[in-house]
Amino acid sequence: MKVNPVSNPYMNFTGSPKLIKDADKLCRFISKEFPAISGTRVLTFKSLKNDKKFVNYVSYKLLQNRWARDDAWDLFKPDETLDFYRRFVENMKKYKNINCDDYTKLAQVILKVNNVNSVKAMLLRNDLKKLDHAVLLVNVPKSNFCIFYKNKDLKNIIVIDPWLGFADYANNAVVRYNSEFAGFLGLGKKYVPIHFDVHPNPEISQQTVDYMKKTYPQFIQKKGFMKTV
Numbered sequence: 001m002k003v004n005p006v007s008n009p010y011m012n013f014t015g016s017p018k019l020i021k022d023a024d025k026l027c028r029f030i031s032k033e034f035p036a037i038s039g040t041r042v043l044t045f046k047s048l049k050n051d052k053k054f055v056n057y058v059s060y061k062l063l064q065n066r067w068a069r070d071d072a073w074d075l076f077k078p079d080e081t082l083d084f085y086r087r088f089v090e091n092m093k094k095y096k097n098i099n100c101d102d103y104t105k106l107a108q109v110i111l112k113v114n115n116v117n118s119v120k121a122m123l124l125r126n127d128l129k130k131l132d133h134a135v136l137l138v139n140v141p142k143s144n145f146c147i148f149y150k151n152k153d154l155k156n157i158i159v160i161d162p163w164l165g166f167a168d169y170a171n172n173a174v175v176r177y178n179s180e181f182a183g184f185l186g187l188g189k190k191y192v193p194i195h196f197d198v199h200p201n202p203e204i205s206q207q208t209v210d211y212m213k214k215t216y217p218q219f220i221q222k223k224g225f226m227k228t229v
Contacts, residue, residue, distance in 0.1 A: 022226045023138065023160045023167030026107060030162045033218065034106060036098035082208045085109060089216065100163035101134040105201050107162050108136055112204045113212050113219045116226045118160070120201045121147070123177070123185070126193035131185050136160040137170070137196060138226065149174065149193035157196075170196065 088105060092098055104120045111118045118138045123131040126149060138158040140147070147153065147170070159173040164181055166173075174194045177185055212219055 019158055019226060020167055020169070023158055026110060026160060027162045027165050027167055030103060030106060031165055034092050034098065035096055036103070081203055081205045082211055084202055085204065085208050086211060089212070103162040104134045104136045107160055108201050109204060109208070109212055110219045111138070111226065113209055114221050114225045119198055121196040121198050124195040124197050126195070128195070133163070133185060135196070137198070140198070145198050147196040147198070149195055
């Protein structure tokens, strides 16, 4: 998926614009280093929209691959996060069978390598209906498990969405999900308030960070990357 730099008329400058530039850089880096295919993405290919049999076949094969991979991950205990993330990144490189949730794990690893804390969140409509899309959040208040529409903290929270290829402040991201990304999320023309429901990814140990730095030095960004203060 080609990722374009963020260009947003709703940009909020209450925080440093460098944060958004760095977060956007992370999205572009992931897209370049870890190109993705998935059943969801296959369904969006216009050239294949009339070949439902082939689309269903490819989607099923990709799903089979994910089942086998996820079953292997389930064998690891929570304290074996190095094994989890080692296999996780290796499989992403090898199979390129990746979805939005996978991208949040990868982005979280890269941020952790650069001493930046983040948390995964699922998108919810205002009626709490799941939108089946995961993103990564930075600068989230520790007390928030579900971050609601018009929450005063939205202007400071950064949404990193590697799957859709953009990063922005949360209040701006809600606008973008209702406009340029409404079709992907299955939203109609009517504006829909969106909540961010926090669901943390597996813990990332220092051992995992050290391994990633050694094995994937390209994960290491310049000093000051995503610095929030």
